[in-house]
Amino acid sequence: MNELFPLKQVMGFVVSLVLTVVALLVYFLDMTFARGIAILLITAFLQAGLQLVVFMHAGETEDKGAIYTNIYYGLIIALVTIFGTLLCMIWGYE
Amino acid sequence: MKIDHTVPLEYSTEENRIKIVGFWIFLGAEIMLFATLFASYFTLVERTGSGPAGSDIFDITPVLIETIVLLTSSFTIGLGIHAMRIGKLMAMLSFFAVTLALGAGFLGVEIYEFLHYIHVGAGLQTSAFTAILLTTLGTHGAHVTFGLFWGIMIVWQIKKRGLTPENANKSFIFSLYWHFLDVVWIFIFSFIYLKGMM
Amino acid sequence: MDYFDRFAVPHPSFGIYASMVAIALTVIGIIVGITYYKKWGYLWREWLTTVDHKRIGIMYLISALLMLFRGGVDAILMRAQLAVPENTLLDAQHYNEIFTTHGIVMIIFMAMPFIMAFMNVVVPLQIGARDVAFPRLNALSFWLFFMGAMLLNISFVIGGSPDAGWSSYFPLASNEFSESVGTNYYMFALQISGLGTLMTGINFITTILKMRAPGMTLMKMPMFTWSALVTNIIIVFAFPVLTVALLMGSMDRLFATNFFTTSNGGMDMLWANLFWVWGHPEVYILVLPAFGIYSEVISTFARRNLYGYKSMVASMVIISLLSFLVWTHHFFTMGQGALTNSIFSITTMAIAVPTGIKIFNWLFTLWRGKIVFTVPMLYSLGFIPIFTIGGVTGVMLGLSAADYQYHNTMFLVAHFHLVIIPGVVFAMLAGLTYYWPKMFGFMLNERIGKWAFWFISISTCVAFFPMFLSGLDGQARRMYTYSEATGFGFWNMVSFIGAMGLAVGFALIVYNVYYSARYASREIGSDPWDARSLEWATHNPVPAYNFAIVPHVASTEAFWDSKKKGHVLFPGDYAKIHMPNNSGVPFVMSSIFFVWGFSFVFGMWIPVILTTIGIFACMAHRSWEEDHGHYLSVEEIERTEEQLRGA
Numbered sequence: 001m002n003e004l005f006p007l008k009q010v011m012g013f014v015v016s017l018v019l020t021v022v023a024l025l026v027y028f029l030d031m032t033f034a035r036g037i038a039i040l041l042i043t044a045f046l047q048a049g050l051q052l053v054v055f056m057h058a059g060e061t062e063d064k065g066a067i068y069t070n071i072y073y074g075l076i077i078a079l080v081t082i083f084g085t086l087l088c089m090i091w092g093y094e
Numbered sequence: 095m096k097i098d099h100t101v102p103l104e105y106s107t108e109e110n111r112i113k114i115v116g117f118w119i120f121l122g123a124e125i126m127l128f129a130t131l132f133a134s135y136f137t138l139v140e141r142t143g144s145g146p147a148g149s150d151i152f153d154i155t156p157v158l159i160e161t162i163v164l165l166t167s168s169f170t171i172g173l174g175i176h177a178m179r180i181g182k183l184m185a186m187l188s189f190f191a192v193t194l195a196l197g198a199g200f201l202g203v204e205i206y207e208f209l210h211y212i213h214v215g216a217g218l219q220t221s222a223f224t225a226i227l228l229t230t231l232g233t234h235g236a237h238v239t240f241g242l243f244w245g246i247m248i249v250w251q252i253k254k255r256g257l258t259p260e261n262a263n264k265s266f267i268f269s270l271y272w273h274f275l276d277v278v279w280i281f282i283f284s285f286i287y288l289k290g291m292m
Numbered sequence: 293m294d295y296f297d298r299f300a301v302p303h304p305s306f307g308i309y310a311s312m313v314a315i316a317l318t319v320i321g322i323i324v325g326i327t328y329y330k331k332w333g334y335l336w337r338e339w340l341t342t343v344d345h346k347r348i349g350i351m352y353l354i355s356a357l358l359m360l361f362r363g364g365v366d367a368i369l370m371r372a373q374l375a376v377p378e379n380t381l382l383d384a385q386h387y388n389e390i391f392t393t394h395g396i397v398m399i400i401f402m403a404m405p406f407i408m409a410f411m412n413v414v415v416p417l418q419i420g421a422r423d424v425a426f427p428r429l430n431a432l433s434f435w436l437f438f439m440g441a442m443l444l445n446i447s448f449v450i451g452g453s454p455d456a457g458w459s460s461y462f463p464l465a466s467n468e469f470s471e472s473v474g475t476n477y478y479m480f481a482l483q484i485s486g487l488g489t490l491m492t493g494i495n496f497i498t499t500i501l502k503m504r505a506p507g508m509t510l511m512k513m514p515m516f517t518w519s520a521l522v523t524n525i526i527i528v529f530a531f532p533v534l535t536v537a538l539l540m541g542s543m544d545r546l547f548a549t550n551f552f553t554t555s556n557g558g559m560d561m562l563w564a565n566l567f568w569v570w571g572h573p574e575v576y577i578l579v580l581p582a583f584g585i586y587s588e589v590i591s592t593f594a595r596r597n598l599y600g601y602k603s604m605v606a607s608m609v610i611i612s613l614l615s616f617l618v619w620t621h622h623f624f625t626m627g628q629g630a631l632t633n634s635i636f637s638i639t640t641m642a643i644a645v646p647t648g649i650k651i652f653n654w655l656f657t658l659w660r661g662k663i664v665f666t667v668p669m670l671y672s673l674g675f676i677p678i679f680t681i682g683g684v685t686g687v688m689l690g691l692s693a694a695d696y697q698y699h700n701t702m703f704l705v706a707h708f709h710l711v712i713i714p715g716v717v718f719a720m721l722a723g724l725t726y727y728w729p730k731m732f733g734f735m736l737n738e739r740i741g742k743w744a745f746w747f748i749s750i751s752t753c754v755a756f757f758p759m760f761l762s763g764l765d766g767q768a769r770r771m772y773t774y775s776e777a778t779g780f781g782f783w784n785m786v787s788f789i790g791a792m793g794l795a796v797g798f799a800l801i802v803y804n805v806y807y808s809a810r811y812a813s814r815e816i817g818s819d820p821w822d823a824r825s826l827e828w829a830t831h832n833p834v835p836a837y838n839f840a841i842v843p844h845v846a847s848t849e850a851f852w853d854s855k856k857k858g859h860v861l862f863p864g865d866y867a868k869i870h871m872p873n874n875s876g877v878p879f880v881m882s883s884i885f886f887v888w889g890f891s892f893v894f895g896m897w898i899p900v901i902l903t904t905i906g907i908f909a910c911m912a913h914r915s916w917e918e919d920h921g922h923y924l925s926v927e928e929i930e931r932t933e934e935q936l937r938g939a
Contacts, residue, residue, distance in 0.1 A: 004185050006176055013169040020161060023284055026292050027154060036292045044284040048277045055172040056273045058118075061105065066501050067118045074122040077529045077616050078129030081569055085133040088565055088620050092632030112425050116498040119528060123490060127532035130569070134540065134551070134562060141557030143550065218549055222557035225549040229540065243908075247915050264915075 012054035019043045019050075102179045103262035110263040117267045121274050128278050131230045135286065143221035148290030151216050156207045157287045160200055161279065167196035168276035171269045178265060183257055187249060190265070193272065194245045197238055204235050227286070234282060237275050244268060298894060302452040302472045303385050312449045341874040343427035346834055348434045349412030350731055355438055356406040356720075359397050362445065364798060366394035368791055371755070375788035377776040387772035388455040389448065389474065395458025396478065399574070400485060401441040403712070406720045407581040408437070408489075411496060411520045413731055417827035417834065418514045420505025420843040425498040427872040428914075433488040433495065435882030440485025443889045447477040451893070454478035457770065459567055460541070462552035462560040467545055473893050479542040480889035486534050488882075493527030496520060505826070507845035511605070514825040514848065515591075515598055519584025522608045523577050526615060530573035537566035546895060561626055568619035576615040578712070580608060582719030583650060586672045589722050590654050592823045593669035594661025597849055600653040607646030614643045624695040633692035640690035647683065651676060666821070667741035671722035674749040675714040682710030685760070700770075703763030706756045713752050721748070721801070729820050733833045734812040740804040747797035755790025758783035824852040829861055831936040837869045837924060840933050866933075869924045881910040 023043040026036040052058045058067050097106045105111055139148065174189030208228065211217070216224045248268055252261050301308050326332055339347060369390055373382045382390065416424055424430050447453045452472035456465040465475045500521045504513070513521075540551040541563065550558040591598040598604065620628065620636035654676065663669065685707040689698050698704055721744075729735045759767075762783040767774065774780050819828045829851045830839050841862040843850065853859035884906040891899035 003180060004173065004177055004182065009169065009172050009176065012172070013165070016165055016169075017162075020165065020283075023288060024158075026288050031292075033292065037289065040284040040288060044280050047280045051168065051273050051277050051280075055168060056270055061111070061114075063111070063115050063118075063501075066115060070119055070122045071125070073525070074125035074529060076613075078125050080616055081126070081129050081533065082133040082136065084617070084620070085562075085565055085569070086136055087632050087635070088628050089137045089559065089562060092628045112498055112502045115502055116425060116494055119494045119497050123494065123528045123532050126529045127536060130533045130536040130566065134536070134566065137562055137565075138551070138557065138559060141559060143556030143558075145556070218543075218547060220550075220556065222550045222553075222559060225543070225551055226540075229543070229549075244915075247912065251916070260918075 008054060012050055016047055016050055019047050097259060102266075103257065103259055104178075104266035106259045106262075110259055113263055114267060114270075117270055121270065124274060124278075128230075128233070128281070131226070131233060132281065132285065135226045135230050138222040138226045139290075141222040143223070145221035145224055146214065146216050147223065148227070148286070151211055151214055152287055152291050153207075153210070154287075154291065156203050156210075157283065160203050160207075161283050163196050163200045163203070164276050164279050167193045167200070168273050170196065171272045175266060175269045178257070178262060183252075186257075186265075187252065190245060190249050194242055194249070197242050197245070197272075201235065201238055201242070204231065204238075207231075230286065231282065234275065234278055237271075237278075241268070241271055241275060244271075298473055299451055301449065302474075303383070305383075305386065308448065315449060336876070337874070340879045341431075341876045343423070343431045343872050343874055343878075344836055345412045345416050345424050345427065345430060346731070348430055349409045349414075351434055351438075352405040352409035352412060353724075353731070355441060356402050356409060359402040359405070359441060360798070363394050363397040363402050364795065366390045366397065368795060370394065371784075371788045371791035373772060374774075374784045376785065377774055377778070377781045379773055382772060384772045385455065388457075388770075389453035391770055392454045392457055392460075392474075392478075393444070393448070396444060396454070396482070399458065399578070400482060401437075401444065403578045403716050403720070404485075404489065405437060405441075406716075407523070407578060408434075408492060410516075410585065410720075410723050410727065411492075411523075411581060413727060414827055415496060415517055415520050416499065416503075417730075417830065417838060418517045418825055419500060419503060419508060420826050420839060420845065421499065421503040422838050422869065423872060424495050425503060426495050428875055428878060429491050429495050431875065432878035432881065433492040435878050436488030436491070436885060437485045439882045439886040439889070440481045440483075440488065443484065443886055443893075444477055444481035446890075447474060447481075451477070459564070459571070461567075462541070462544070462563040463554050465541065465545075465563075466553060467548075476542070476545055476893040479538050479545065480892050483535065483538045483542070484882075484885050484889050486531050486538070489527055490531040490535070493524040493531065496524040497528065500524075505843045505845050508850075511602070512845060512848050512850075515587035515601070515604060516581070516584035516825075518605055519580045519587070519608060522612045523580045526573045526577050526580070526612050529616070530570050530577065533566055534570040537563065537570065540566075542892070546892065561623075564623050564626065565619070568622040569616075571622065572619040573615045576611055579715045580611065582716045583608070585719045585723040585726070586654065586675060588823075588825065589668045589672045589726055590657050592726075592821055593664045593666055593672075594658050595664070595822075596657055596661045597824070597852075598653070599656035599659075600649075601848060603649055604653055607649045610646045611643060614639060614646070618643060621690055621692070621695070624692045625699045630692075637690055637692040641687060644683065644687055651680065666725075667736070667738055667745055668722040668726040670742065670745045671718040671725075671749075674745065675718045675722075678710060678714040678718075678749065678752060682707055682712075682714065686711060698763065700768055701763035702759040702767045702769055705769050706759035706763060709756045709759075710752070713756075714749075718749075721745075724801075726821065729816055729832060730827060730834065732809075733816070734808060734814050735816055735820055736804050736808045737812065740800055740807060744797045744800035744804060747793055747800060751790045751793025751797060753790070754793060755787050758786045758790075819851075824849040826851050829854070831933075833936075835932050835936060837871060837929070840866055840869075840929050866926045866929045868926055869929060870921055871924055872921045873919055875919070877910055877914060881907060884910065 023040055026039055052071065058064070058071070099106065105114070170189045171193040174186050174193060177185035177189055208231075211224070211228070218225055218228050245268055248261070248264050252265070255261060326335060339351065342348065369382065370387070373379050373387055412430070416422070452474045454460065454474040454477055455472070456470050456475055460475060460478055463469060500513070500517060540549070543549040544551050544553065550556040552558055552560045552563045554560060587598055587604065617639040618636055620632065621640045624633050685703070689695055689704060689707055725736050725741055762780045765780065767778070767780045816832065818830065818832045821828070826843055826845070829843060839862070841864055843861045844863055846859060847853050850859065850861060854861040884903050887899060888903035888907065891903060
């Protein structure tokens, strides 16, 4: 039975549940917007990284470099698009 | 076809390795698809017109159920792939079945949630906020629905044809897709729901 | 509007009816012709179901040339309308439709398939591969693009063309201000062909990353392949943005959502924002492969290796990142504050640096080269000065404070035409001439080609330089007429003469194809240009399997080294070759997509549901299909090789 539940993946699942609980603190506790967003950013990106490395086996082959470059590139462009859009549409709009 | 037996079945042919890289690049495009939806969501989140705001309509219970269900399904599909790699076909199929059942459960709760929104007056046409909310959630939901049908096909094909390099490859790629949907949900959970209810 | 009124042409005129008759006659002519010569089987077996990258490339090329004609006619009509003040050749609505379709057709349905044509034909040959990574997906990409193009092109006879500009800004593009179904066509035609483009992007990145010949490291790839890789990376990350924007626009028009409306919280500017988040990278998607072609042509005909290979690669990678950082410069006047505009001004200036590096690298390649003035080389040399003028006026437009003066004037129109025509069209014509023998087995006539070059390059300047002046004088773009008192008449007449000159140039190219097809020698060998990279190392015409033996590469110019330095390109013996099978599914599925798009345009929900089921049925069919391709035996390869060597 044990061989069907490798420790790495079980731990990954436990950590992801813990991160969810930590993220839920922003709902149950009273805190400032900045602190809440900081917690959410940290937990969300940790969760995403966890899925990528533990569950999706992103780094297991010779194509590791291409796969990570692809994800990082996508992430950078995604963040640029989101924050650039906010800059144009909300923050920098007069 | 050359089959390399030193690596897991899903990587065993050159064609399989190429397909896995191709799918990762597709996931790169999916990152941008959801990033655009998020960019639009953050732009329109305050623009509620005469309709309700997020804090008026979000409810923690269904959201929490959805999150736990999807996280668990991501865990079980990971176990399914592990079982496939150590050659336990029955265990693999069981984990896949559990995953798909959890996916269906997720969809059920999401449909309930949508009906609830429409019921409290937050329909697709109410305001820019409700439109982008339902579109973002709906796009994720549509991906899950597509994944359900896809997963059923794969399980069916494995039952019929046994575990071949092609099947194993499809299963692995399906697992990548499913994990990715979980990643997207984490961002929806954090930056649409929790941020909205904070 | 009554339901059936939506299918009628909104403002019928003699021209529209004449085109309807012409379309009907052409379709009947094609069907009768194919039936008479009994070519249906040939068409289906060899073309509609093909997964061969070379044939798909040729189909892209034919589509691009057809669309070039369509977009060119639009352009001539516009210039003719503006040639004299108070002209009544076209009314305002008709003019709106024409400038809209001119933009869409030229960018999405002419320039895109043109670069796709060269990527398809050249990239697998340059990297020594047998085909692309996913040949079936490649066929699907082409047919989706083709059906998208057809969907847009039937709009002007059924229901009316889109008329809100190629950028289709809301709220102008909303139901309130664009009542006809034209903008629906825009949304779905672009959506369908955009899906095809995205698949191409994934396909070619995978091909280039995974299928290079042994020894060809990333830094030993030919420059065109590098440009294709960077371009496809931009495609993969830019096109999803368009997908989402079009989805939201379609929902606004069909389901009365409030994304881009002016009520209930809708934000019309968000459309402009998302459109240009895709739209600016799109500019680089077009121009980078063109740069790749120039790099190949210039080093071939300067008889030197490309100067500054590493800086060429680095500047393309930097351009690919920066291309996602500048989009706001398309709407500096929309109301962002000084800080936002300044940030995007600076990123815009920054992108001129890597572009400048590339220009200097080409100049240094020419320096002390033994330049051969062939037609492709003439286009490449003509490109440098004209593109530089277009480019520096772009830097002027990129100054956000000054942009308030230039925005939406003919100055802008002059700028982007003087970037796109030398940057993209010249490259496509250079590539067309350069790769013509590779695709069709004979060369285009040089003398007629040079006449065409001089007509096109001089006419480009005559057509667009005057717009700088009339634009600075205040002539706005997209205005269907102007009064005599404005004094724009003279410059617009000069532009019209330039446009006619361009038409003559393109007519000469068509004549050249006819003339060369009839009279040119077929005995040209496999390397008529004395070129440097792998695509010239195989036979002409290229056999289906490309290379009988997989080439081994040791430098960026493997073929040149094998010719001059005795490098052994094809070591070893023939072995059986695995080939993909043809399939009709991509064509069928794309045809269903066509009906799907058409049904959405008119809100016909039952066909929408049926075709959606059809699309998923095609995907399920693919999932169940067991298709392992087929093998070519050693004997077959030997026979083909002998035949080709004998010819």
